[in-house]
Amino acid sequence: MTRCWLRPGRTDMESGQKNAEEGGEIRRLGKRFRKLDLDGSGSLRVDDFMSLPELQQNPLVRRIIDIFDTDGNGEIDFIEFIRGVSQFSIRGNQQQKLNFAFRVYDVDKDGFISNGELFQVLKAMVGSNLQDAALQQAVDKTILSADRDGDGRISFHEFCTVSGSAPEPAASAEPTVL
Amino acid sequence: MENLWYVAGTIFQLWMSVVVFFIMLPAMFGLSLGVTEVYIQVLVKILEWATLRIQRGQQEQPSAPIPLHTGIIERVGGSMEEEMWQLRCSRPEAAGAFCLSDGVYFCKKGLESIVEDQVTQRFSSEELASWNLLTRTNQNFYYISLRLTIIWGLGVFVRYCVLLPFRIALASTGISWLVIGTCVVGFLPESSAKNWLSELVHLTCYRICARGLSATIHYHNKENRPQKGGICVANHTTPIDVVILANDGCYAMVGQTHGGLLGILQKSMVRSCPHVWFERSEMKDRNTVTRRLRHHVAAKTKLPILIFPEGTCVNNTSVMMFKKGSFEIGGTIYPVAIKYDRRFGDAFWNSSKYNMVSYLLRMMTSWAIVVNVWYLPPMTIQDGEDAAQFANRVKSVIAHQGGLLDLAWDGGLKRCKVKDSLKEEQQKMYSNIIVGQNHIRNTKTCSETREDQ
Numbered sequence: 001m002t003r004c005w006l007r008p009g010r011t012d013m014e015s016g017q018k019n020a021e022e023g024g025e026i027r028r029l030g031k032r033f034r035k036l037d038l039d040g041s042g043s044l045r046v047d048d049f050m051s052l053p054e055l056q057q058n059p060l061v062r063r064i065i066d067i068f069d070t071d072g073n074g075e076i077d078f079i080e081f082i083r084g085v086s087q088f089s090i091r092g093n094q095q096q097k098l099n100f101a102f103r104v105y106d107v108d109k110d111g112f113i114s115n116g117e118l119f120q121v122l123k124a125m126v127g128s129n130l131q132d133a134a135l136q137q138a139v140d141k142t143i144l145s146a147d148r149d150g151d152g153r154i155s156f157h158e159f160c161t162v163s164g165s166a167p168e169p170a171a172s173a174e175p176t177v178l
Numbered sequence: 179m180e181n182l183w184y185v186a187g188t189i190f191q192l193w194m195s196v197v198v199f200f201i202m203l204p205a206m207f208g209l210s211l212g213v214t215e216v217y218i219q220v221l222v223k224i225l226e227w228a229t230l231r232i233q234r235g236q237q238e239q240p241s242a243p244i245p246l247h248t249g250i251i252e253r254v255g256g257s258m259e260e261e262m263w264q265l266r267c268s269r270p271e272a273a274g275a276f277c278l279s280d281g282v283y284f285c286k287k288g289l290e291s292i293v294e295d296q297v298t299q300r301f302s303s304e305e306l307a308s309w310n311l312l313t314r315t316n317q318n319f320y321y322i323s324l325r326l327t328i329i330w331g332l333g334v335f336v337r338y339c340v341l342l343p344f345r346i347a348l349a350s351t352g353i354s355w356l357v358i359g360t361c362v363v364g365f366l367p368e369s370s371a372k373n374w375l376s377e378l379v380h381l382t383c384y385r386i387c388a389r390g391l392s393a394t395i396h397y398h399n400k401e402n403r404p405q406k407g408g409i410c411v412a413n414h415t416t417p418i419d420v421v422i423l424a425n426d427g428c429y430a431m432v433g434q435t436h437g438g439l440l441g442i443l444q445k446s447m448v449r450s451c452p453h454v455w456f457e458r459s460e461m462k463d464r465n466t467v468t469r470r471l472r473h474h475v476a477a478k479t480k481l482p483i484l485i486f487p488e489g490t491c492v493n494n495t496s497v498m499m500f501k502k503g504s505f506e507i508g509g510t511i512y513p514v515a516i517k518y519d520r521r522f523g524d525a526f527w528n529s530s531k532y533n534m535v536s537y538l539l540r541m542m543t544s545w546a547i548v549v550n551v552w553y554l555p556p557m558t559i560q561d562g563e564d565a566a567q568f569a570n571r572v573k574s575v576i577a578h579q580g581g582l583l584d585l586a587w588d589g590g591l592k593r594c595k596v597k598d599s600l601k602e603e604q605q606k607m608y609s610n611i612i613v614g615q616n617h618i619r620n621t622k623t624c625s626e627t628r629e630d631q
Binding site for chain 2: 036064126
């Protein structure tokens with residue numbers, strides 16, 4: 001849990017300061033966790049999150065909760081909560097954020113984004129405002145442009161290349177033949 | 179035994195003379211003896227010293243946890259479109275189409291809400307920037323120095339053993355005189371003398387109650403004070419708002435009839451001046467309510483109505499959605515902004531956490547209540563504007579003056595859920611972004627597109 005926060009090579013004073021800040025953050029998150037845990041069970045379920053009005057209107061709230069739940073038991077305990085939040089922490093790095101973004105789409109957590117998974121998530125984001133056919137087009141197009149090794153799905157490496165910070169020359173983009 | 183009665187009698191006489199000469203007479207004429215002002219100045223000096231001492235203590239002990247003032251998550255402001263564009267790293271060929279980083283936007287927003295959301299934080303007390311020597315606000319702070327602890331201990335003694343009994347006695351005196359006074363005035367026949375006397379009784383007793391809370395109220399722009407036949411509209415933080423506003427003018431209150439002591443108070447108040455009390459069954463019928471209020475406003479000689487359109491108590495950092503019912507009555511609206519200084523005591527009533535009695539006890543054991551009240555220029559509904567838009571306009575004026583955040587969320591979310599239409603709105607907004615530049619054609623089929631090319 002502390003791996004992502006501690007960095008090597010700091011002096012004692014600096015690491016003391018760092019520990020103080022992290023201690024403050026964890027304490028604050030602990031308070032937040034206790035506040036969200038409406039029934040005091042020690043773990044958060046979907047209902048506890050859904051008590052936040054801003055989350056109720058978020059189309060991907062189930063995905064977020066699913067990503068937090070690393071052991072897959074349907075509930076989020078405090079360790080999973082801290083780990084999940086730290087990915088978007090002020091101190092988080094780009095790699096962590098990309099990792100998180102990948103897991104948004106990888107519904108079955110097998111390390112690849114398949115056509116069906118991408119369609120499922122995109123459908124959640126647009127609701128009934130676009131036809132399925134148009135969505136399928138967008139999905140196919142995205143997979144075509146991102147898929148380097150031709151296996152029809154997107155691996156983490158391909159994902160980083162497409163949506164990471166590395167700039168892609170425009171000429172190598174796949175022609176959009178539909 | 180007789181000695182006891184004698185002692186009790188002397189104490190009572192002493193108390194009454196103190197109240198009459200030092201509190202009631204000045205209250206009748208709207209004067210102040212300046213005791214509270216001196217008290218506040220002394221308090222400010224002590225709190226400033228305490229803040230400096232705490233900061234110095236934190237610098238000397240870096241390993242102790244620091245209270246967090248900044249957020250934990252990187253928040254980026256801006257609309258959905260701006261943020262998505264940023265996430266896409268401004269790639270020109272991806273503009274207007276679906277991009278893999280779009281999902282990240284929703285997750286980021288979700289995480290921001292999970293860590294700290296804008297709505298539920300309005301329903302609990304705001305954290306202080308520095309400890310104000312009250313035990314109840316001591317959340318992140320810890321032992322720093324002996325002197326600070328001694329001052330804190332002294333503060334506890336002064337607040338609980340000296341100020342609290344005094345305040346309770348004063349408040350009960352004020353309320354009982356209000357009941358008796360309005361009852362007596364109620365016996366008089368309708369005349370201007372009766373109105374004047376009723377106003378005097380109300381003002382005096384509310385001022386006594388305000389002294390009972392050590393309230394220091396600063397009124398600004400008194401020339402905009404609500405006039406007869408108007409509607410006074412203010413942001414709501416606590417039931418004490420009524421006392422605060424009624425210290426400077428007489429209002430017709432609007433509310434539900436209660437039983438018990440509050441019911442007695444309501445019944446006697448309505449004898450001397452026309453407050454508007456509704457039965458619980460009547461409150462459900464919006465038309466009845468609007469009709470009675472309209473009737474009251476139309477008679478231009480009646481006192482201005484006092485309404486809190488948020489409908490519930492919010493924690494004084496923001497103004498939540500104004501219910502449009504109050505703005506459909508017609509008449510001139512006089513907006514008022516109320517802002518409490520939280521260093522001296524948190525006035526927010528968290529009704530889910532404290533009931534009325536424990537709330538009042540907390541108020542009476544705080545340092546003081548310091549509040550700024552701004553009277554804003556009157557507003558009327560304009561042509562082509564409906565009640566909801568008018569309500570929003572008034573709300574933003576109040577929020578701007580009071581330095582509060584203007585939120586569109588409904589205060590009723592304290593107790594109920596968000597409508598599904600809001601989620602669909604988010605989905606619609608996103609669909610518009612990706613349909614935007616015809617990269618995803620919603621109407622043409624696959625084969626038609628191929629023919630075009």
